[in-house]
Amino acid sequence: MAYATQGETIAEFVNTTKRFGRVLAADRLNLKIGKGEFLSFLGPSGCGKTTALRMLAGFEAPTEGRILIDGQEVGAEPAYRRPVNMVFQHYALFPHMTVAENVGYGLRQRRPRLAKEDIAARVTRALDTVRLGDFGPRRIWEMSGGQQQRVALARAIVNEPKILLLDEPMAALDAKLRGEMQTELLSLQRKLGITFILVTHDQQEALSMSDRICLMGKGRIAQIGTPRELYDRPANRYVADFVGRANILTGTVIRNIGEHALVRLASNHDVVVEAPHPVSPGAKVDLAIRPEALRLATAPQPGLPDIVAKLCRMTFLGEHVEYLLSHPALGQLQVMVPRQAERALPGVDTGHEVHILWDQGNGLILGQD
Known part of the structure; x- marks a missing residue:
């Protein structure tokens, strides 16, 4: 799949820094993310990968520098005004709602209001996309872990975001199911053509799914490249030791x-x-x-x-x-x-x-x- 050719940048970090008091969580990040790209932020706990994702989502504001989405600076824009959606590690689904109600929740918050028929049609399309077309009436607690993840994905894509952010969404799954969901997630990304940005500490997950990997350490970008580049030509000891x-x-x-x-x-x-x-x-x-x-x-x-x-x-x-x-x-x-x-x-x-x-x-x- 082609992506990130010159002039097709969908998001960019420009000298972006984030401090929490005396803690430097992200240090002068410079990164361009291409349209239709599957990019992974990879690294150990505390390396700054989740902070970078949350700044892109609008849950954290940068202390210094800029963040651009589709050429527009969004550092001061609240999360709900950004063309991004996020799938959380624990999915954050509403247990009192059906699957269809969960998927359509964001559509029902739009102003001006969408017609009920339009919402229903889009929810159906989203559930069909993640192969849950017959599960709309079910309750969340009736779904397996893998099915709940697909519900969270359907809820995210139903709003047709330009960027889909994934915060370790497969961390709670067992090894076999995690492998199956990695394949499904990659297939879904190729089908939709949306930019996917994944945060993970699992190197095999990043290597098998990503167009490019942004490996982070101590709040900085250690190396950016394709999975083969990071594996075959690590820039330094840290990269060689962490990747593979x-x-x-x-x-x-x-x-x-x-x-x-x-x-x-x-x-x-x-x-x-x-x-x-x-x-x-x-x-x-x-x-x-x-x-x-x-x-x-x-x-x-x-x-x-x-x-x-x-x-x-x-x-x-x-x-x-x-x-x-x-x-x-x-x-x-x-x-x-x-x-x-x-x-x-x-x-x-x-x-x-x-x-x-x-x-x-x-x-x-x-x-x-």
């Missing part, structure tokens, strides 16, 4: 090799890694390599760095097996091995020494946090 799993190692640059660099690890092994920015020979650097980029073997392989480590733990994860290894100079290392590759490790058990194979070019030199 990574082995973070230190080393000394020996020389540059085009867009790569030869780095000597603390174990005196020389590895070739990506260097997204210029590095000077002799410089101390942090580098990251994903667990799935390493391989295990019972014997060394000619031409590759051969790191011998002790196997501490094996964790069966279904389609993969996670190996935790210990090296006296490198510390603990994680290696993720697909089931079919596990067959090449017969008889390997905890306490055994195995060979970690590092293919040249894997790994990335990280920038400063």
Whole structure:
């Protein structure tokens, strides 16, 4: 799906800061959000992601800077005047109302009043969109958690907002239902073409659903990019450590090799890694390599760095097996091995020494946090 081409910005943070007394919750945010984009604010608790969402919704006013929606500054506009709707973590549905009454609540508050027939038709369309067309007469307490979430979505989209804000709406669902609802939510966003902005601390949720991810830390934007960009080319140690799993190692640059660099690890092994920015020979650097980029073997392989480590733990994860290894100079290392590759490790058990194979070019030199 195309989105966020030049001139199609739907919302923007411009040097936006929010303070709560002495607490700096959001620090000079600068971000453009495209029309039709699925953007996720990702980060740990207290990183500023929910504050950013609430400022966009109109529940909090920025202390400094500006917020624009569709080119208009809305920093002083109350929530009910903004072309946005929000789905809350606990849905905030009215238990004394039917499903249809919940969905049509916002339409009934409009002035001038809408005709009852118009409200009923729009409620029906919204319920059909979330596959709850026959559930209008039911009470909220008669619905499952996943169905209640769909009711909250129908209530949000019935007003045809330009932006739909989602504040961790799947946090209360079990793992299987959460996966199903992620698929449904993404399908709904593609169908409607509305800009969706999701707040989540779940990296897998953000990686699987987003066009772009805005990773936050300590009130600031740590990195903005596609899920592949954040996973494959993390800007710094914080991003590499938060998005997915990574082995973070230190080393000394020996020389540059085009867009790569030869780095000597603390174990005196020389590895070739990506260097997204210029590095000077002799410089101390942090580098990251994903667990799935390493391989295990019972014997060394000619031409590759051969790191011998002790196997501490094996964790069966279904389609993969996670190996935790210990090296006296490198510390603990994680290696993720697909089931079919596990067959090449017969008889390997905890306490055994195995060979970690590092293919040249894997790994990335990280920038400063």
